[in-house]
Amino acid sequence: MTELTRTGIEGLDSILGGGIVDNATVLISGNPGTGKSILGLQYIYNGVQEFDETGIYLSFEENREDIAQAAESIGFENWRELVEDDQILVYDKQELLRHNDFNDTLDLLLEEFEEMDYDRFVLDSLTMFELFFTDEQEKRTYLLKFSDILKANGLTSLLIAEQSAVFPEQDIGLENFLTDGNIYLIQTPTESGVNRYIWVAKMRKQNIETDIFPMDITDGGITVHERAAGFSMMGSGGNSPFPGE
Ligand SMILES: Nc1ncnc2c1ncn2[C@@H]1O[C@H](COP(=O)(O)OP(=O)(O)OP(=O)(O)O)[C@@H](O)[C@H]1O
Numbered sequence: 620m621t622e623l624t625r626t627g628i629e630g631l632d633s634i635l636g637g638g639i640v641d642n643a644t645v646l647i648s649g650n651p652g653t654g655k656s657i658l659g660l661q662y663i664y665n666g667v668q669e670f671d672e673t674g675i676y677l678s679f680e681e682n683r684e685d686i687a688q689a690a691e692s693i694g695f696e697n698w699r700e701l702v703e704d705d706q707i708l709v710y711d712k713q714e715l716l717r718h719n720d721f722n723d724t725l726d727l728l729l730e731e732f733e734e735m736d737y738d739r740f741v742l743d744s745l746t747m748f749e750l751f752f753t754d755e756q757e758k759r760t761y762l763l764k765f766s767d768i769l770k771a772n773g774l775t776s777l778l779i780a781e782q783s784a785v786f787p788e789q790d791i792g793l794e795n796f797l798t799d800g801n802i803y804l805i806q807t808p809t810e811s812g813v814n815r816y817i818w819v820a821k822m823r824k825q826n827i828e829t830d831i832f833p834m835d836i837t838d839g840g841i842t843v844h845e846r847a848a849g850f851s852m853m854g855s856g857g858n859s860p861f862p863g864e
Pocket residue numbers: 649650651652653654655656657658692693781836837838839
């Protein structure tokens with residue numbers, strides 16, 4: 620039987636058919652503010668708190684203090700303790716961008732991963748790869764190497780990408796072809812705030828629900844409601860049904 624890594628996010632695991640297949644690499648995409656970082660933090664935090672699994676959180680976007688504050692503000696009050704205890708390993712932007720050579724930094728990281736025994740991995744975000752690798756072939760080769768090493772080290776990974784929900788057949792970044800799964804976070808403006816949605820568009824080897832489901836972000840993080848939102852990305856003539864997408 621396939622072993623699954625549960626996200627522990629209410630509603631999401633059942634949409635995923637139980638969780639994410641162990642050692643898979645899943646792309647989490649969405650516009651700014653859609654909840655990608657919160658999903659990443661929650662995945663790592665739940666792993667430790669609920670499933671006794673360790674996690675690596677790697678951020679090119681924020682420093683260690685910002686990450687801890689974000690975790691605390693969403694209700695993960697013992698985040699710092701878990702980091703001090705090495706149950707969560709954080710690499711922040713200051714550490715990652717310390718070396719002049721991005722390639723060297725990545726190689727050093729991958730070497731370190733090979734000596735570690737962690738279960739979960741989050742990268743926030745892939746934008747750094749876009750900035751660094753101007754050559755598509757080079758980027759593709761590197762991303763394949765990166766994802767192979769994550770898998771070989773038993774890490775079940777979420778890679779965060781700044782991109783809106785689009786059709787898989789359309790203009791879509793190369794990294795979509797290198798991952799085992801694609802999850803999109805979507806928000807639409809309302810008079811009083813935003814409506815939030817999650818769409819599991821692809822998950823290799825898993826029987827997933829491909830409807831779009833509403834979700835909320837509250838204290839405690841993301842909750843997914845298992846009542847489909849009543850629209851789909853399929854058959855809308857190439858245009859996203861979401862205003863603002
Ligand atoms: N405690 C909370 N209750 C409700 N909403 C919250 C809470 N904390 C954060 N949010 C909402 O979560 C969203 C931010 O989520 P997050 O930072 O994960 O987004 P993101 O997709 O990673 O954005 P970016 O790409 O800009 O980093 C904001 O819209 C904010 O309003």
